[in-house]
Amino acid sequence: MRRLTSLSFRQRLLAGGAILGGAALVVILLVVVIAQTSADDGQPIAFNHKRHAENGIQCQFCHVGVAKGPVAGIPSVEKCMGCHQHIATDSPEIQKLQGYWERQEPVPWKRVYHQPSFVYFNHASHTAAAVSCGACHGSVEEMTVAERVVNMNMGFCLDCHAQQENKDALWDCAVCHR
Amino acid sequence: MTHFTRREFLKVSAAGTATAILAGCAQESERWVALEPYVRAPEEQLAGIPNWYASTCRMCPAGCGIIVRVMNGRAVKIEGNPKHPVNRGKLCARGQSGLQLLYNPDRVTGAVQQGERGSRKFEPVAWNEAINTLYEKLDAAGDAVAIWTGSTTSGHLYDLFARYAGAVGAPAPLRYDLTSVLNGVGALAAANNALFGRAALPSYALAQADVIFSFGADFLGAWLSATGFGVEFGQFRSQPFGKRGLLVQFEPKMSITGAKADRWVPVQPGAEALVAGALLRIIADEGFGGPAKAEMAAALAGEVDLDAAAAACDLKLADLVALARAFAEAERPVAIPGGALAGASNGVSAVSAVQALNALAGASGLGFTPPVPAALAAPPWSSYAEVQALVERMSAGQVELLLVHGANPVYDLPPGSGIADALAKVETIISFNPLVDETSAVADYILPDRTYLEGWGYEVVQPAFGGLPVVSSQQPVVGPFYDVRPTGDVLLTAARGIPAAASALLWTDEVAFIKELITALPKGASGGDDDEVRWARFQQHGGWWPEAAPESAALELTAQRPVEAAPVAFEGEAAQYPYYLHLYPSVLLGDGRGASLPWLQGAPDPLTTIAWQTWVEINPATAQALGVDHGDVVHVESLHGDIEAPVYVFPAIRPDTVAIPLGQGHSDLGRYARERGSHALRLVGAALDDAGRNLAWSSLRVRITKLDKKQALARIESTIDPGEDIHVPF
Numbered sequence: 001m002r003r004l005t006s007l008s009f010r011q012r013l014l015a016g017g018a019i020l021g022g023a024a025l026v027v028i029l030l031v032v033v034i035a036q037t038s039a040d041d042g043q044p045i046a047f048n049h050k051r052h053a054e055n056g057i058q059c060q061f062c063h064v065g066v067a068k069g070p071v072a073g074i075p076s077v078e079k080c081m082g083c084h085q086h087i088a089t090d091s092p093e094i095q096k097l098q099g100y101w102e103r104q105e106p107v108p109w110k111r112v113y114h115q116p117s118f119v120y121f122n123h124a125s126h127t128a129a130a131v132s133c134g135a136c137h138g139s140v141e142e143m144t145v146a147e148r149v150v151n152m153n154m155g156f157c158l159d160c161h162a163q164q165e166n167k168d169a170l171w172d173c174a175v176c177h178r
Numbered sequence: 179m180t181h182f183t184r185r186e187f188l189k190v191s192a193a194g195t196a197t198a199i200l201a202g203c204a205q206e207s208e209r210w211v212a213l214e215p216y217v218r219a220p221e222e223q224l225a226g227i228p229n230w231y232a233s234t235c236r237m238c239p240a241g242c243g244i245i246v247r248v249m250n251g252r253a254v255k256i257e258g259n260p261k262h263p264v265n266r267g268k269l270c271a272r273g274q275s276g277l278q279l280l281y282n283p284d285r286v287t288g289a290v291q292q293g294e295r296g297s298r299k300f301e302p303v304a305w306n307e308a309i310n311t312l313y314e315k316l317d318a319a320g321d322a323v324a325i326w327t328g329s330t331t332s333g334h335l336y337d338l339f340a341r342y343a344g345a346v347g348a349p350a351p352l353r354y355d356l357t358s359v360l361n362g363v364g365a366l367a368a369a370n371n372a373l374f375g376r377a378a379l380p381s382y383a384l385a386q387a388d389v390i391f392s393f394g395a396d397f398l399g400a401w402l403s404a405t406g407f408g409v410e411f412g413q414f415r416s417q418p419f420g421k422r423g424l425l426v427q428f429e430p431k432m433s434i435t436g437a438k439a440d441r442w443v444p445v446q447p448g449a450e451a452l453v454a455g456a457l458l459r460i461i462a463d464e465g466f467g468g469p470a471k472a473e474m475a476a477a478l479a480g481e482v483d484l485d486a487a488a489a490a491c492d493l494k495l496a497d498l499v500a501l502a503r504a505f506a507e508a509e510r511p512v513a514i515p516g517g518a519l520a521g522a523s524n525g526v527s528a529v530s531a532v533q534a535l536n537a538l539a540g541a542s543g544l545g546f547t548p549p550v551p552a553a554l555a556a557p558p559w560s561s562y563a564e565v566q567a568l569v570e571r572m573s574a575g576q577v578e579l580l581l582v583h584g585a586n587p588v589y590d591l592p593p594g595s596g597i598a599d600a601l602a603k604v605e606t607i608i609s610f611n612p613l614v615d616e617t618s619a620v621a622d623y624i625l626p627d628r629t630y631l632e633g634w635g636y637e638v639v640q641p642a643f644g645g646l647p648v649v650s651s652q653q654p655v656v657g658p659f660y661d662v663r664p665t666g667d668v669l670l671t672a673a674r675g676i677p678a679a680a681s682a683l684l685w686t687d688e689v690a691f692i693k694e695l696i697t698a699l700p701k702g703a704s705g706g707d708d709d710e711v712r713w714a715r716f717q718q719h720g721g722w723w724p725e726a727a728p729e730s731a732a733l734e735l736t737a738q739r740p741v742e743a744a745p746v747a748f749e750g751e752a753a754q755y756p757y758y759l760h761l762y763p764s765v766l767l768g769d770g771r772g773a774s775l776p777w778l779q780g781a782p783d784p785l786t787t788i789a790w791q792t793w794v795e796i797n798p799a800t801a802q803a804l805g806v807d808h809g810d811v812v813h814v815e816s817l818h819g820d821i822e823a824p825v826y827v828f829p830a831i832r833p834d835t836v837a838i839p840l841g842q843g844h845s846d847l848g849r850y851a852r853e854r855g856s857h858a859l860r861l862v863g864a865a866l867d868d869a870g871r872n873l874a875w876s877s878l879r880v881r882i883t884k885l886d887k888k889q890a891l892a893r894i895e896s897t898i899d900p901g902e903d904i905h906v907p908f
Binding site for chain 1: 213214215216217218219224225226227
């Protein structure tokens with residue numbers, strides 16, 4: 001390997017530019033990553049999944065669409081208030097919830113998981129195949145505020161599809177991209 | 179115009195892509211992080227699963243059934259209702275665009291008051307105050323109230339208005355707008371009354387026809403019930419044993435129907451009735467189609483100059499005779515009179531001359547919609563004579579309060595009608611229209627109604643198809659977007675305080691009124707034994723209609739005498755105004771209502787591919803003589819007014835005719851409509867036709883002057899390649 005000093009001026013200039021460019025790219029990527037992760041935090045209410053699970057509330061009680069349709073759904077404010085007009089009413093987080101209810105405003109929850117629109121995903125067909133919630137979403141019952149612990153990319157989906165009995169059918173592009 | 183080199187283009191697009199990628203990164207997460215669940219979830223809604231609601235389209239008066247896809251309380255798509263007997267699952271571009279009326283950014287979001295008329299400075303008014311104002315004005319006006327409704331006024335609202343007017347002794351509500359004029363409803367009803375004793379709009383059984391002669395009726399484009407006719411036309415083209423029918427279109431400028439015809443005959447404007455008369459004469463003289471038909475033709479045919487008729491459509495006499503033979507020898511021929519024919523100075527007699535052709539084959543292809551067996555009827559259209567009477571009353575200061583719903587008189591009437599001055603004499607004008615249109619701009623109050631996707635209603639369909647009477651249902655598919663109130667409820671509340679009206683309008687709200695009328699209907703195709711079930715099925719299925727068409731007596735000619743059309747009196751001397759003017763409703767914008775919807779503005783006209791504009795269609799030979807080409811702005815002048823618009827050189831128009839589409843040239847109606855194109859109705863005077871009741875808008879001559887201006891035409895492409903060898907019939 002030649003030493004840097006043995007390079008021509010032109011080559012040194014190129015190398016320097018490459019290093020600078022690389023550094024700039026790293027900075028941009030960092031900013032993007034930080035921006036992405038910070039979007040997951042800062043939910044309007046620090047909803048505690050663990051507390052609800054400990055009290056024996058099933059996922060499906062709030063996410064009612066999970067066995068019926070493509071989207072599991074986020075409960076309405078009315079549903080939260082069904083319990084919380086009596087339970088833990090002195091908690092500051094519950095008081096935030098009551099504020100939304102009094103103003104008749106939806107709680108602007110931030111998304112944790114997302115599939116792009118070119119992916120056809122249906123919760124109902126997965127629950128019908130007895131895939132547990134935790135298989136894709138992690139141990140939400142151990143989390144306080146829900147976190148994105150699984151990277152739901154195409155490889156993640158295919159890893160599981162490949163292990164199924166009818167894997168030939170589930171391997172077809174048009175299963176998800178239709 | 180700026181010219182890019184290839185290198186510059188690549189640079190610019192690379193820069194654009196880079197910006198889009200960077201911006202996209204920032205926005206992608208932003209776009210999907212927000213979730214908005216319900217505050218109170220409706221029971222029937224499940225996230226991710228659409229609900230479909232049946233209702234009635236109200237973009238034009240045809241009364242097509244629609245089904246609307248609703249996702250999480252948002253209407254996202256409108257389709258045709260497959261069960262509906264009018265449109266049978268199909269829907270036109272205007273129907274599809276109804277969503278943009280719902281989501282229009284220029285909607286009036288609550289009750290407003292305007293201090294100075296025309297100032298367009300609207301102050302919000304609380305609804306209880308607005309309704310109280312309506313009550314006070316109604317109370318003060320007594321019988322000096324006038325109600326003006328139009329195509330988009332729901333049937334139930336017309337009925338409520340009519341009951342109110344009847345109770346206080348005011349004249350019945352007017353139902354008149356540009357759609358009714360361009361459809362020619364006045365002349366059609368009058369001619370049908372004269373010939374068959376039925377003052378109603380005709381329906382044509384195109385599906386069973388073997389020969390259709392259409393005299394300027396753009397029944398696949400913008401005439402009467404184009405989607406229903408379109409379905410019938412599809413069946414006409416795919417009959418058993420490969421039979422596909424013969425459609426001959428007589429019109430001065432090719433319409434979308436003309437483009438689909440087997441034969442397009444460019445007849446001189448105003449000569450359509452002459453040609454229809456000539457066909458009858460030939461059938462009578464030659465005895466085509468057997469003695470029965472020839473005898474009938476002989477009874478109906480007048481004295482016609484056959485050579486003049488052939489010359490008027492640039493045909494040899496032998497060709498005209500061949501056409502007459504094809505018509506006479508057909509089993510189920512249909513002749514259709516169009517809107518331009520009905521709007522001629524001899525409108526009623528011209529329509530009669532065409533309708534008489536139907537009588538040859540026992541009127542098998544012609545039908546009328548049977549009445550609905552209940553206290554429900556299609557609201558009648560008003561004639562221009564009735565409009566004139568109201569304008570006179572307004573000018574004389576006899577109208578204290580004018581209520582306008584679903585019509586836009588300032589835009590819909592030619593300036594010569596004196597509508598603007600008459601409105602100035604009315605003490606109070608209240609508009610119920612959802613957008614600030616030209617009439618709302620001079621109103622004192624706007625109490626916006628819900629749009630049809632948010633409101634209740636019904637529509638007694640006229641004309642319907644297949645001999646079925648149809649009451650189409652309208653229900654809210656989404657909650658109201660803004661603080662807007664149904665006009666029916668507003669009227670019922672205000673009328674409660676008026677002693678004369680209170681006893682005639684006893685319903686608590688409009689839904690109670692609709693339910694009472696609908697549950698009085700007999701059991702229809704959707705069944706249901708008790709009232710509640712029938713009411714639910716009425717909404718679920720999109721309306722009420724019987725399982726089978728009721729028996730109807732065959733149509734008989736009431737008077738067997740020659741049907742002769744009076745000669746057309748054109749306004750403007752041929753020497754000074756050398757060209758015939760052919761005005762036509764835009765297939766997309768209709769009578770101008772569609773101009774507020776960007777989907778319709780941006781969709782290209784099917785014949786010229788032009789969007790967003792008004793243009794003047796001129797034959798290539800005429801264009802050459804005038805020294806104009808695509809995009810040259812010309813000054814079009816009639817006896818009554820003038821407009822400027824760019825030229826589109828169009829081979830499928832007669833050299834002695836120029837054609838201009840209607841629908842643009844709004845001074846109001848929201849950001850997409852305002853200050854775009856020109857309003858060709860300004861060229862029209864206020865003359866009446868031979869029956870003295872309808873506006874004669876199509877018998878006009880104009881002159882064309884080239885201006886030293888150019889305006890690029892927003893067209894996708896030329897439909898005619900300059901080098902292409904096409905057949906031009908001139």
